[in-house]
Amino acid sequence: MRDLLMIPGPVDVDAEVLQALSAPVLGHLDAGFIATFGRALKRLREVSLAPSAQPFVVSGSGTLAMELAVANLIEPGDRALVVNTGYFSDRMAHILERHGAKVTHVRAPPGGAPDAAQVEAEFQKGDFKLMTITHVDTSTAVLAPVESLLKVARHHGVLCVVDGVCATAGEAFHQDAWGADVYLTASQKAVGVPPGLALLTVSPRALETWRKRKAPVASVYADWAEWLPVMEAYEAGKPSYFATPPTSLICALDVSLGQILSEGLEARFERHRRMARAFRAAWSALGLRLLPTSEALAANTLSAVYYPEGVDASLVGRVKAQGAAIAGGLHPELKTRYFRVGHMNRVTAADVLVTVGAIERALHSGGYRASASGTAVAAAQAALSA
Numbered sequence: 001m002r003d004l005l006m007i008p009g010p011v012d013v014d015a016e017v018l019q020a021l022s023a024p025v026l027g028h029l030d031a032g033f034i035a036t037f038g039r040a041l042k043r044l045r046e047v048s049l050a051p052s053a054q055p056f057v058v059s060g061s062g063t064l065a066m067e068l069a070v071a072n073l074i075e076p077g078d079r080a081l082v083v084n085t086g087y088f089s090d091r092m093a094h095i096l097e098r099h100g101a102k103v104t105h106v107r108a109p110p111g112g113a114p115d116a117a118q119v120e121a122e123f124q125k126g127d128f129k130l131m132t133i134t135h136v137d138t139s140t141a142v143l144a145p146v147e148s149l150l151k152v153a154r155h156h157g158v159l160c161v162v163d164g165v166c167a168t169a170g171e172a173f174h175q176d177a178w179g180a181d182v183y184l185t186a187s188q189k190a191v192g193v194p195p196g197l198a199l200l201t202v203s204p205r206a207l208e209t210w211r212k213r214k215a216p217v218a219s220v221y222a223d224w225a226e227w228l229p230v231m232e233a234y235e236a237g238k239p240s241y242f243a244t245p246p247t248s249l250i251c252a253l254d255v256s257l258g259q260i261l262s263e264g265l266e267a268r269f270e271r272h273r274r275m276a277r278a279f280r281a282a283w284s285a286l287g288l289r290l291l292p293t294s295e296a297l298a299a300n301t302l303s304a305v306y307y308p309e310g311v312d313a314s315l316v317g318r319v320k321a322q323g324a325a326i327a328g329g330l331h332p333e334l335k336t337r338y339f340r341v342g343h344m345n346r347v348t349a350a351d352v353l354v355t356v357g358a359i360e361r362a363l364h365s366g367g368y369r370a371s372a373s374g375t376a377v378a379a380a381q382a383a384l385s386a
């Protein structure tokens with residue numbers, strides 16, 4: 001029997017999305033595909049709440065989406081500020097450095113997030129071209145205070161790239177209203193499609209910066225110059241070719257984005273908050289502590305939870321034996337000390353209860369008895385009913 005997939009990506013996807021993937025493969029010049037790709041691009045812009053932005057859909061994973069932002073906006077010697085909330089912020093810094101940026105980190109202890117005052121202090125000290133924020137860092141489950149950080153960047157005229165891989169379509173984000181220049185994500189998390197697509201929405205200001213580059217982008221595959229005519233053509237109902245688009249995945253993306261928009265973004269963000277609250281009620285009933293240092297910083301798309309005294313990483317395997325696949329830690333300094341549970345995309349109350357039940361049974365079977373059997377499930381149920 002298949003385990004319930006509750007890792008922080010890839011996540012379980014809807015049957016209609018899978019159906020789109022099982023349809024006969026379309027050519028990239030097929031009239032039906034042209035219409036679908038054009039609609040998917042428009043829908044991506046709507047999901048990012050970015051009417052002014054240019055969407056890009058490219059074959060690749062979230063890391064390519066990061067590189068597609070950095071490679072086009074950074075030139076050697078540019079200064080970049082990384083708002084560091086964990087492993088994926090480190091990855092962003094690695095990519096920035098590879099493209100010649102001089103990187104400064106603004107950090108908080110694990111589980112925390114730098115605030116607007118810390119970012120302001122860095123901007124007072126240096127002349128930055130770009131700032132990056134990891135909306136939700138999947139290694140720590142920290143939800144960055146992205147709106148207030150973006151406000152500071154805007155005030156200083158600094159471009160801002162937001163990594164939404166573990167957030168887009170799960171956490172509230174208003175790209176245009178909040179002034180983010182690039183919102184990037186991948187298909188396999190709250191966007192609800194199997195892995196394989198890098199997705200970006202790029203502001204006019206970022207495109208303008210890219211157009212004024214002194215030197216061409218060092219990578220051909222990552223160069224917006226190659227992709228922009230393709231995206232513009234498909235949105236205008238015409239085919240264009242640079243590199244073969246993953247036609248089946250794009251058809252699946254169109255279905256999923258359609259579902260996201262028909263659920264309604266606000267309703268979807270609220271469902272994620274509700275499921276996260278139910279999980280938090282369960283962690284608290286079990287006497288477990290979250291890695292994020294405050295509830296305001298706790299993501300709604302996943303939980304990162306410390307193992308209690310006497311419990312180690314073997315819990316993950318025992319939870320799987322109880323029917324739910326969860327993940328171990330990922331933060332370099334803490335990875336053996338906590339586990340992670342993804343709760344995004346089509347996550348339902350039933351998924352919460354099954355997962356909490358599996359974790360509770362696994363803890364009890366391992367000898368952890370801080371709560372009576374059923375306490376955590378009851379707490380989650382009460383939160384779901386509230």
Ligand code: PMP
Pocket residue numbers: 009061062063064088134136137138163164165166186
């Ligand atoms: N950023 C974040 C926040 C992520 O969670 C991930 C993947 N877990 C990535 C970037 C990289 O994405 P991918 O693994 O699809 O390359």
